[in-house]
Amino acid sequence: MIAESGHYALVLALALALIQSTVPMLGAHQRDVALMNVGRSAALAQLVFAGLSFIALITLHVTSDFSVANVFENSHSMKPLLYKITGVWGNHEGSMLLWVSILALFGAMVALFGNNLPLSLRARVLAVQAWVAAAFYLFILMTSNPFARLATPPIEGRDLNPVLQDIGLAVHPPMLYLGYVGFSISFSFAIAALIEGRIDAAWARWVRPWTLMAWIFLTLGIAMGSYWAYYELGWGGWWFWDPVENASLMPWLAGTALLHSALVMEKRNALKVWTILLSILTFSLSLLGTFLVRSGVITSVHAFASDPTRGVFILGILVLFIGGSLTLFAGRATALKQGGLFAPISREGALVLNNLLLTVSCATVLFGTLYPVIMEALDFKLSVGAPFYNLTFGPLFALLLLIVPFGPMLAWKRGDLVAAAQRLLAAGVASLVAIAIAWAWARGGSALAPLGIGLGIFVITGAIVDLVERSGVARVPFRTALHRTRGLPRSVWGTAFAHAGLGIALLGIVCETTWNSELISTLRPGDVRNLAGYEIKFDGMTQRQGPNFTEVVSTFIISEDGRQLSVMTPSKRSFATRGMSTTEAALMTRGVSQLYVSLGDTTADGGLAVRIYHKPLVLLIWFGPVLMAFGGLLSLSDRRLRVGAPRPARAARALQPAE
Amino acid sequence: MTRKQRRLTIIGGALFVLAVAAGLVLNALRDSIVFFSTPTMVAEKHIGPGKRFRLGGLVQPGSLKRGDDLAVTFEVADGGAKLPVAYKGILPDLFREGQGVVAEGALDAAGVFKADTVLAKHDETYMPKEVADTLKKQGHWKDDYGKPQAAKPGPVSMREGEKTAAGATQ
């Protein structure tokens, strides 16, 4: 009953989406309030049914109902409860259901919290949202139905892949999806505006909180995915430039550009057409990310051929939405009233440069991701790896980071580069000092590393200088400065945090890649090795019984200058049911650096192959994005993004000061 | 500046950035692209020593030999030809004889493939995709490669079975 009810709920969600995609659109055209309001209640009902359907699938996984093909193929009665639940979105069908559920969630949020939108805009946004939803409900029901049944239920499920049984993997796909799907809102806003044929500064303000929300989730999702790879895969890498990762990075880059261009549009009524285009592109990249990766097309054209119905359907959806929206864009964009122009040296100018660099670096990633697929179609097999991205994405992003501190320093309309440079003098000096110190201290490693550190410090201190300048701590009496600091809009703090987060992540990346030290060796109990000032003693191995695995736990005693610091216990788990084993690395955190111990096989003569890494400042790599997301959250809580909400008398502020 | 000049500046800037990016991409394509080969393709194409490429195929059963200090040698086969591979380091968890593998490195003068990376991708299936494709083409594909492995003990899982046994007795 649960299975069939879940199935039927999904069908009802499709039916509702079909109504939601037409009736409000008609209503907006006819300016009929009741018809427009159908969008709202239909969106809420759609969330209820999509949610019910998702909950049903979770219940089926939890109760191990193997009469459902999806549960049989992807679950196992012995999985711990947590992984039974997370296993729901660990497979194609379930993840698609999660995807549409989140889509319905965002639709419902527009319906609930979109009170500040003009009625017709909201109706159209919801209708466009429903187009997307209907297409994917159909896709799920026709090609990837999670509720397909087996007439004679097998006794046991098939999948118990131990690599996927991990808490990091449990949380990061939903996060990523919240990001990907969140960009559907800005897409719907863009299409709605194109249909309406009118777009103004207010549009940017309405769309910005949604974009920001999606961006925050995507930032956290990417960071989490990277950390998962780092500790679970056992060799200490945190970014692989693998198509799956690129697929999440590309919408992030485009989304970041969108955030900034929407800012220009809101303040200066400029870059309107570009912002609309970016909204469309960002969501297109999200679609490309989720579906091409999911369908396997991006990893291999042959995978596509192996499941033509699914592949053709996905391709159809992509062509329909990306092609359709771009055609609509081409038709309508010229008719949109152009916004104001501005001097190249100005806040707008800096943001345009930011957009250029972000989109171009996004394009290089897209190229690197698709190039092997294209070449494969021409029968050349090749792989595009880190060296390619280091040579293309790297310099572009470095250039972008260099201009990051200048942006907030420049005034709108007409900026003064010299004055901005003067104010950034402190940041420049700090970065030069950092370069000098890094140069003197560094032994070995790339000559670029100190420059990278200098760049990171420049971005961080640039963000601090921005705050100092705005509060006037250095110039005006302390009391006034305090008053002004308190008066600073939260979005200013948000900007500073987000930019500083970039610099911090860069510091982590540079230090980790340049000065990480690694030791691979065969150890016998009692053996001692030294790495990065730590003394690592292999104490021995013990057996342990886990819930559905047995593990061999190795004990390492870590000491420094004869003082014992910690005991690390990496392990090898064997999962008998699948005849598989996984390596659980052990991490010791000191400050923001980590010692990383991972195990290999035991050799015939009783030794244990061990990989030990010392990763200086590695945690900064993820601390940066977290700080960025926090900055985003601060900005989101700024009341400027909540026009229409009740206004507390003493709430925060204001237009960016046009100094 | 007039309106026209401003517009030109921005367009010029955009073109400049695009040109830089295009230059970077072309430059990178020349140096940093790694081609994928199977042992058969290596034999046919006569890839010279020192040229980096990715080698994919199945680990020849019985060919894995462990030397001192984590040095290992094994053979990669694709049904048509075999190629000896030398690697120093820890093999990934999913590395097994008879399973697919992708190694990156270059041939040395003696015709041995010196690998610096041996890949087991964090994929839901065992088979690196290049290998799977090639095997499919050559007709070596068994459909159950990608499927969850039933607990039919081969030599390797027998060893693991013993580990489990030891674990359960304690």
Added chain:
Amino acid sequence: MTLWFVFAVMTAAAIFAVLLPLGLGARAASDGREVAVYKDQLAEIERDVETGLIGKVEAEAARVEIGRRLLAAAEQEGEAPVQTSLGLRRLAAVLALIGLPIVALAVYLPLGSPQLPDFPLTARATPADGSQPLENLVSQVEQHLQKNPTDGRGWTVLAPVLARLGRTEDAIRAYRNMITYAGDGASKRADLGEMIAAAAGGVVTAEAKAEFERGHALDADEPKSNYYLGVAAEQDGRKDDAAAIWRKMLSKGPADAPWRPLVSAALARVGGGEAPALPNEAMAAAKGMSDNDRETMIRGMVDRLAARLQQNGDDVEGWLRLVRAYVVMGDLDKARSALSDARQAVKDTERLRQLNEGVKTFGLDG
């Protein structure tokens, strides 16, 4: 029936969601306006000027700019008054009332399986009938035990089944766990010892012997231990000891004991005890054998087994024991050739399957 009722309720809810706003008519919902945004922007400029975040001149310029947008927006809003199109509303209502259920059923009926009930794990645990393949049941029990390795009863059930399936190594582990978690016992030790001996191709190894001795210590009358201690003695070449042990068993044991024929046969094999031991030189010499000699002897036994199987090829257990013996001795080539002999000798398909199943655990041909 319940299912269709649930479907009906859900459909009604969905229809209601569409009809509700249509029925409420033109009650204007809170409607956001562009003007509000620009007014808000103006207010912000005021606040910024107050706090001294921006200068008067910039503020004035910004005000002018926003004011222009404000005017444009106000003009736009005046253009399109709200209308009521009853015809379209009725159409939408019909769409919801008729179209929605039709679409839902048209999509669901070909895809769904309303006749299938749920089949969760809990509902499935009970009908563990004979229709399931043994492997399924075994793997279920094994999984259960992996989660609850201290369940002695589970091991007690599992161990003999594994032994029968020929999964000797697993059976040994299961017996050990059974002893650890379900308590020690004479017959349990004997079963374990038998399994260890089976794994060694029928040779009562020192390890197996230790188990039999422990079993014997727990219960001196336990027949299996006694029998195998006799076998151990026989294999060591101590035929007299073996005969003594077996004779004692026969005299003490009940007359209808099922093991009587076996022990009698064994006794006869070593010469009954009354008759002097056969002048089997190898056996006689076995007492003081070196490891090398012992191996030679074992080989001899294995060869005899092989010879026997050449004549009676249908003995699957025998073949398995032979192959295992070769594997244990590290003679993989012989193991393989024995295996191929076995495959030719065993005619019956069911037995052939047994053989193949058993062989899988040896890891011979992958």
